[in-house]
Amino acid sequence: MKVVAIVGSLREGSLNMKLAKFVQQRYEEKFELEILRLNEIPMYNQDDENNPPHSVQDFKAKVKAADAVLWVTPEYNASIPGVLGNAIDWLSRVDKVMIGKPSFIMGASMGNLGTVKAQMHLRDILFAAGLGSPVLQGNEVYVGAAHTKFDEAGNLTDESTVKFLDTVIDNFINWMQK
Numbered sequence: 291m292k293v294v295a296i297v298g299s300l301r302e303g304s305l306n307m308k309l310a311k312f313v314q315q316r317y318e319e320k321f322e323l324e325i326l327r328l329n330e331i332p333m334y335n336q337d338d339e340n341n342p343p344h345s346v347q348d349f350k351a352k353v354k355a356a357d358a359v360l361w362v363t364p365e366y367n368a369s370i371p372g373v374l375g376n377a378i379d380w381l382s383r384v385d386k387v388m389i390g391k392p393s394f395i396m397g398a399s400m401g402n403l404g405t406v407k408a409q410m411h412l413r414d415i416l417f418a419a420g421l422g423s424p425v426l427q428g429n430e431v432y433v434g435a436a437h438t439k440f441d442e443a444g445n446l447t448d449e450s451t452v453k454f455l456d457t458v459i460d461n462f463i464n465w466m467q468k
């Protein structure tokens with residue numbers, strides 16, 4: 291099973307990137323996870339959507355080839371970051387590579403609410419006509435106070451979060467296999 295992770299933060303020390311990498315390593319026996327960075331994705335322009343830049347072509351091809359998408363995103367101003375919305379706009383057009391593709395959402399923030407609003411919005415967006423992605427319900431991963439939960443090597447050190455991830459990842463796999 292091949293999954294791609296789309297991380298909604300560009301910054302070097304991103305907590306969401308740490309979370310994606312942790313998932314990649316901890317569950318490598320269960321599924322292959324390729325992490326896609328959005329750093330090279332230019333601003334969506336409808337004039338270019340039929341012949342997008344190479345970085346966008348590559349990004350869309352990887353999403354298309356994957357069995358599922360894991361979204362790992364911060365919350366910016368009570369919603370999803372602009373870079374993530376921009377990437378989603380590319381995915382939603384022309385060949386509409388997200389249609390029918392299962393999605394699973396998680397997010398990390400420094401605050402206690404751990405991306406609740408961003409995830410609510412992302413869930414709604416994924417139901418839009420150009421996306422049509424079924425989202426795993428009832429397994430919502432909000433990693434609050436995330437800056438206190440990783441060690442220097444990027445390991446998630448908070449035991450209850452790791453235990454919870456073990457459960458929801460199994461649920462995700464069972465759901466995808468159906």
Ligand code: FNR
Pocket residue numbers: 299300301303304305306307363364365366367368369398399400401403404405
């Ligand atoms: C934030 N942050 C934030 N946090 C939150 O819980 N709710 C919010 O609405 C916002 N808004 C917001 C806007 C902008 C422009 C920035 C830069 C930050 C804080 C955010 O959760 C924190 O910076 C995370 O660490 C960002 O994720 P990465 O980059 O560490 O993955």
